[in-house]
Amino acid sequence: MEIQSNILDPIFSLSQDLNYFRPELVLLICLFVCFFADLLIKKNKGLWLSSLAISGVLAYLWFSYTQFIGLEEEVYFMSDLMRLERSIVFVKLIFGVTTLGAIILAIKTKWIQIPLSHTGEYYFMLIALLLGSVLLPMANNWLVFFLLMEFLSITGYIITSFNRDKSSYEGAIKYLLFGAAASAIMLYGISLIYGMTGSMSIGDLANGMELDSGLLSLGLLFVLLGIFFKIALFPMHVWLPSAYQGAPSSGIVLLSVAPKVAALLFLWHLTSIIELGKIGFDLLPMFQWQQMIGILAIITMLGANAAALWQTNVKRLLAWSSVGHGGFMLAGVLTLSAFGQSTLLFYASVYALMNMGAFLLVLLIKKRTQNEEDINAFRGLASLHPFLGVLVTLLMLSFIGLPPTGGFMAKFLLFSAIWDTYQQSGEPIYIWVFAAGLFSSVISLFYYMKIPYLMYFKPLNSKDPKLVSLKSLDYLMMFLIVVALMVLFFKANWLMNILNSLNFAL
Amino acid sequence: MSDMITIAFYLFAGLSIISGIFMIFTKNILYAAFALMFCFLSLAGIYVLLGADFVAITQLLVYVGGVLVLLIFGVMLTVRVEGKSLQTGSHLKWGGALIGILWIGILVQLILQVDWTAVMTDQPIEASVNSIGKLLLSKYVIVFELAGLLLLIGLVGAAYIAGAKIRTK
Numbered sequence: 001m002e003i004q005s006n007i008l009d010p011i012f013s014l015s016q017d018l019n020y021f022r023p024e025l026v027l028l029i030c031l032f033v034c035f036f037a038d039l040l041i042k043k044n045k046g047l048w049l050s051s052l053a054i055s056g057v058l059a060y061l062w063f064s065y066t067q068f069i070g071l072e073e074e075v076y077f078m079s080d081l082m083r084l085e086r087s088i089v090f091v092k093l094i095f096g097v098t099t100l101g102a103i104i105l106a107i108k109t110k111w112i113q114i115p116l117s118h119t120g121e122y123y124f125m126l127i128a129l130l131l132g133s134v135l136l137p138m139a140n141n142w143l144v145f146f147l148l149m150e151f152l153s154i155t156g157y158i159i160t161s162f163n164r165d166k167s168s169y170e171g172a173i174k175y176l177l178f179g180a181a182a183s184a185i186m187l188y189g190i191s192l193i194y195g196m197t198g199s200m201s202i203g204d205l206a207n208g209m210e211l212d213s214g215l216l217s218l219g220l221l222f223v224l225l226g227i228f229f230k231i232a233l234f235p236m237h238v239w240l241p242s243a244y245q246g247a248p249s250s251g252i253v254l255l256s257v258a259p260k261v262a263a264l265l266f267l268w269h270l271t272s273i274i275e276l277g278k279i280g281f282d283l284l285p286m287f288q289w290q291q292m293i294g295i296l297a298i299i300t301m302l303g304a305n306a307a308a309l310w311q312t313n314v315k316r317l318l319a320w321s322s323v324g325h326g327g328f329m330l331a332g333v334l335t336l337s338a339f340g341q342s343t344l345l346f347y348a349s350v351y352a353l354m355n356m357g358a359f360l361l362v363l364l365i366k367k368r369t370q371n372e373e374d375i376n377a378f379r380g381l382a383s384l385h386p387f388l389g390v391l392v393t394l395l396m397l398s399f400i401g402l403p404p405t406g407g408f409m410a411k412f413l414l415f416s417a418i419w420d421t422y423q424q425s426g427e428p429i430y431i432w433v434f435a436a437g438l439f440s441s442v443i444s445l446f447y448y449m450k451i452p453y454l455m456y457f458k459p460l461n462s463k464d465p466k467l468v469s470l471k472s473l474d475y476l477m478m479f480l481i482v483v484a485l486m487v488l489f490f491k492a493n494w495l496m497n498i499l500n501s502l503n504f505a506l
Numbered sequence: 507m508s509d510m511i512t513i514a515f516y517l518f519a520g521l522s523i524i525s526g527i528f529m530i531f532t533k534n535i536l537y538a539a540f541a542l543m544f545c546f547l548s549l550a551g552i553y554v555l556l557g558a559d560f561v562a563i564t565q566l567l568v569y570v571g572g573v574l575v576l577l578i579f580g581v582m583l584t585v586r587v588e589g590k591s592l593q594t595g596s597h598l599k600w601g602g603a604l605i606g607i608l609w610i611g612i613l614v615q616l617i618l619q620v621d622w623t624a625v626m627t628d629q630p631i632e633a634s635v636n637s638i639g640k641l642l643l644s645k646y647v648i649v650f651e652l653a654g655l656l657l658l659i660g661l662v663g664a665a666y667i668a669g670a671k672i673r674t675k
Contacts, residue, residue: 011644028655035662079645119664128659135652147652159665196620214616428559 008334017077020084023063023092027131031124032057033116038120046119050107053123057130061096064089070374076140080201083140086502090345091265092134095258096376099130101356104477105250122162126254133258137265142190142200145266149186152230153179159251160243171239171246171353178239182229183244189222196263202270205276220274224293227270230263231326234300241311242412244319245373249359249366252315257352258323264348268341275336294334294429298436300327304441310446314365314373317447318358321399324440325351331433332414335421342499343413349495350398350410350488357395357481364388364474378451391478393452398485400448401441406488413496511555516549535579543574557631560638 018025033052039046067089074085106122132151136225139145157179161172194200196216197207205216229236244252267364274289299325329351332344382389398407415437420431488495526652529541546569553562596602642650 011647013648014644078648081646081648118666121662124662125659127569128655131655141649143646143649144652147649151652151659153655154660154663157658158666161667215620218612218616 018083020067020075020077020082020472023060023067024131024134026056026060026063027134030060031127031131031261034120034123036042038124046107049119049123049319050103053103053127056127057096057099057103057367060130061093061100064092064096066420068093072411080203081141081144082135082138084138084472087341087345088265091137091348092260092500094261094345094349095130095133095226095254098254098257098352098356099126102126102254102361105253105356105360105363106248108360108473109248109250118162121149122159122248122251125155125159125162126251129159129254129258133262136259136262139266140202142194142202143168145202146183146187146190149226149230149263150183152262153183154233156243156259159255160247162248162251163246165246167242168246171243174239174464175243178229178236182226182236184221186226186229189219189224190221190224193223195219203273205273220289223270224267225297227263227267228296231260231267233326233330234296234303234321234323237304237323237326239325241316241319244322245313245315249315249362252318253356253359255284256319257355258346260322260326261329261352263350264333264344267330268333268336268344269300269334272336279359290334290427291429294433297327297330297334297433300324300330301436301440302443305443305447309443310445312375314362314375314377314451318355318362321444321448322355324444327440327496328411328414328437331418334430334433335417337417338500340417340422341450342496342502343410343417345499345502346488346492346495347410347414350406350485353481353484353488354395354398354407357485358399360474360477360481361392361395375454380455382452382455383460383464387475388478389452389455391475391482392455394482394485395478396448396452399444404486404489406485406492409489409492411492413492513553515552518548518555521545522548522552533598537580539574539578542577543570546570546574550568557634560635580599 030053033056037049037052038045069087071084071086071089074083101128103123106119106126131150132148132155136148136152139148139300140431157172159174160175161168192215193205196219199207205220208405225236228234232240245257247255262446271289272292304320304323304327308317308324311317311320325347329344329347332340332347334340335343362373366373370400394405397403398405401411415434418430418434418437422434525541525544525548529538529545532538532541546565550562550565550570553565575668
């Protein structure tokens with residue numbers, strides 16, 4: 001009996017740590033409830049499942065909120081495999097709201113794309129994706145990190161293939177092949193890091209310094225490539241446009257925000273360890289990680305925004321724009337200061353909101369053109385729906401980063417954080433990132449404004465069917481998103497005060 | 507005794523390299539699969555020599571027992587009815603060879619840089635299955651649970667994708 005209690009001791013102490021997992025446990029319960037409800041309920045299935053999923057996510061939001069209030073400092077738990085700090089709990093709230101948006105959009109499509117009998121699986125995957133993205137920034141161990149990256153990838157592949165048509169499978173198979181290659185590279189990197197440090201803990205990276213070999217840097221580079229795949233940054237972004245084109249719009253609302261921001265937060269943690277541990281990340285001499293990430297951010301921002309200029313499909317355009325926004329947020333990671341993290345989280349919140357609005361728009365025009373998301377579907381829409389025209393124009397202004405929208409404040413704050421870092425360190429790479437960011441914002445003006453231009457200045461094509469069903473609910477959702485974006489402009493300090501009050505480990 | 511281990515190591519290492527090279531150059535996909543099996547088997551042998559008994563067993567169970575049998579069945583079941591053997595082609599031969607050689611060069615150079623004597627231990631090798639089992643259900647229990655959840659998600663997704671006929675517009 002004595003031996004048994006010895007074995008059980010660590011389990012009892014771990015069960016205490018489950019308190020930190022309250023929001024995630026709620027999600028887990030919601031996941032299984034959706035799964036079994038799909039099997040058991042026969043009547044009014046869509047209604048039941050949607051309300052179950054929404055109430056599950058609302059409960060999750062409530063528990064995240066109480067966690068946000070209760071948590072004071074960074075904690076390590078589950079025998080140091082996981083960690084939690086207030087910035088992570090803050091993104092839990094962002095992800096929760098985004099998931100709610102995704103579910104509402106899924107209800108709104110009325111399962112045009114997905115037959116009713118599969119709503120259960122769809123919600124299952126959305127909630128699993130949310131669960132994975134919530135857990136990823138908490139990882140403090142390479143094993144947990146790798147499993148969660150796979151978690152996000154696999155749910156991503158399945159959501160992408162959910163439409164079950166040709167373009168959907170094409171996008172999913174591209175995503176899968178790239179993802180498998182990225183996972184293999186990342187796993188190789190993790191094994192190199194483990195070989196050098198002798199520890200699976202991410203905090204023990206400095207252990208590898210005594211061996212002083214390029215192998216540790218090589219391992220870190222490979223892990224970075226894996227993370228870049230999840231954020232969809234150059235050179236691991238190639239899968240993204242096809243995947244976006246094929247995936248259901250409601251799925252991308254979550255898919256383009258949650259894994260991206262989660263991986264960015266993890267990257268933040270990793271780079272702060274590299275910086276604090278003075279780990280020479282020097283595969284090539286005179287080439288610190290700041291230079292490397294800075295150059296990749298510059299290429300991503302300029303390349304993605306230039307590529308978006310040629311797109312005529314709205315979803316592909318939004319895909320490239322999402323790569324570009326990923327580049328902006330990567331530039332935020334470079335700052336590695338408390339102010340920088342606040343601005344990064346501000347940017348992420350604004351981006352999540354804008355994205356929701358954009359894909360609502362995609363759904364609206366989809367009805368008009370029978371599944372062809374051609375940008376010409378916007379022609380002359382403003383004369384039919386003047387109010388929608390105003391809302392869309394404001395949304396696009398936010399995407400570009402012009403006042404009076406939250407997008408302006410997000411970019412303004414991010415650039416001032418980069419400028420501050422430049423002033424402090426004097427490294428030339430920051431000024432280049434700054435300039436590239438400004439320049440790519442100017443490029444983005446041309447393709448984002450294409451949509452309002454088509455709406456206002458092109459005549460209505462008489463062959464196009466009219467926008468049949470633009471219900472008041474559509475207006476209301478669009479209106480709420482745009483109002484939220486404008487509130488983030490006029491009262492940006494509300495959110496910034498909350499973000500500045502987060503306790504940082506730095 | 508240590509001479510025997512050294513000889514065994516070179517035997518396994520040579521076998522894995524030769525079967526790996528054969529796998530790359532053969533055109534018949536079934537031969538490639540069998541070469542891959544020999545490669546996996548000799549790798550398992552190397553793991554045993556390194557004292558990683560659990561990794562060796564897992565290698566046998568998962569790769570030789572699972573992945574390869576699936577692969578060979580897949581190849582045999584999809585061979586055309588005419589009885590022609592399945593051939594593989596290769597693209598970008600020279601580019602691939604260049605990247606491969608470059609990559610081997612970088613790795614060898616980096617590995618030679620490391621001062622491996624710093625991490626050598628004289629501790630006797632013990633069977634690790636027991637302690638791995640205990641750790642998986644105590645310290646690393648969250649990893650265990652996450653892996654279980656991941657498998658469930660994969661299963662649901664696979665059932666969804668496999669259960670579909672491609673919808674025509």
